[in-house]
Amino acid sequence: MSALRVMWSAVLLQVALSRRRPEHALILLIAPMQTTTMLALAVTTHRQDVVANAVIAPGLIGLWVAALDYAGRVVREDRWAGRFSALIAAPVPLGLVVAGRVATVVLVGAAAFVESWLVAALGFGRVLTVADPGPFAVAITATCLATVGTATLISAVFVMSRAGDVLQNSLSYPFYILGGVLVPVTVLPGWLHPFSRAVFLSWSADLLRDTVHGDAHGWPRSVAVILGLGAAAMAAGLWLTRHYVDRARRDGTVGFA
Template sequence: MNALRVIAAAFRLQLAITRRSPGHLLILLTSPLFSVIFLSLVVSGQRSGTLVNGVLAPGLIGLWLMSLDLAASIIEEERWAGRMELLVASLTPVSLVVFGRIGVVILAGALTFLESWLVAVVGFGADVPLERPGVFAVAILATCFAMAGTATLLAAVFIKSRALHVFQNALTYPFYILGGVLVPVALLPGWLEPISRVIFLSWSADLLRGSMSGDLPEAWPAWLAMTVGLGAAALVAGVLLINRIIDQSRETAHVGHS
């Protein structure tokens, strides 16, 4: 089956599931609370240039939390619904199904950026800058793609795990710091930068921040390329790993943890 057809079919499946059980979108209810917290800090601090950080952080945190939630639950949902056995028995690439389903929720999760902007403008009366709207829109799409690719890789890692919540908790706050979600990577200790630059969030956060403030270097396309490239690398690794696990399941006729 054509890869795009598989992804499109998975996309439609997740749309139908989300309409009936929108649990993965609960972050849209909690994200405004993050916005209130971060914006309260930056507004009361009255430091120039920090408003953009307070607006972007809730959106990036919301997308990352959504990615972790999907990565940990999507295979379990397939098992619980009785679809996993059918997928393994068919010739359908399970990895593409995972990516297509994740993509739907990640795109919907991009609304967290709009929510954060509304909280800043309506709730705090802030004048939120957006100097390069075109670059910002492209950066949002690149971030969503990288999120979906990374979530696909995490889903592959989580398939055999019995301690999902332990891994989920370990992948939250360290990534907020290393990814420069609230504090730019340039302000972190120098020895952390090589680690941060392996995480796509560090590039996408700088790109989004610069497109809003207008402080973009001429090399910003390289930031975009790094965001997309790291997301694509994670996606390829996730696809290969899921395919390997599914091949093993077909050989052993077993889709459980052991």
């Protein structure tokens, strides 16, 4: 079975599971409230220059929440639900199954971009126009792909760590800051810039803001960096997942017995 067929089957599996447990869609309730808060601050302080950031930020936050809070629990939930043994017994790499399921959850998180735009237009009368729609669409696609790769790595790290819950609770706001989601990276202290540039969100946030304002002159380079960071995270996640499966088989810890 090809890798694409494996991932597509994993997508269908995740759709069936999410229909029974729709908590993966909770981010769609959070994004409008975040957009309302950020836009209210921008409007009441008469800061029209940050309206674009107030609309884009909730979408990026939605993607990161989908990757961190929901997709990161995929393998752990499989173990508790008793699906893990059947999944690793199948003649397909578990990493590809995880990636396909993660992609489904991330796609739900990407809908936060649409919600934030609608809240701005219908709730505040601020219609966010994109000066460079082509690069903007490419940037959104690249960001979603990078999020899938990063979420695959996060899922593997969480299942291998004994402090998965601690990591999950501590990787939200630091990455909002390092990723330039809440404020541009340029306003952060200089010593943080190298760390920020290792986070794909920083490239995505800058590129999305630039495409809105019509300043995305070097967008192909930014897209290449976003995809490169996502691909590196995906490769690391697939390797760690395979390592975890091999260790579980070798130590006889596939189940909880």
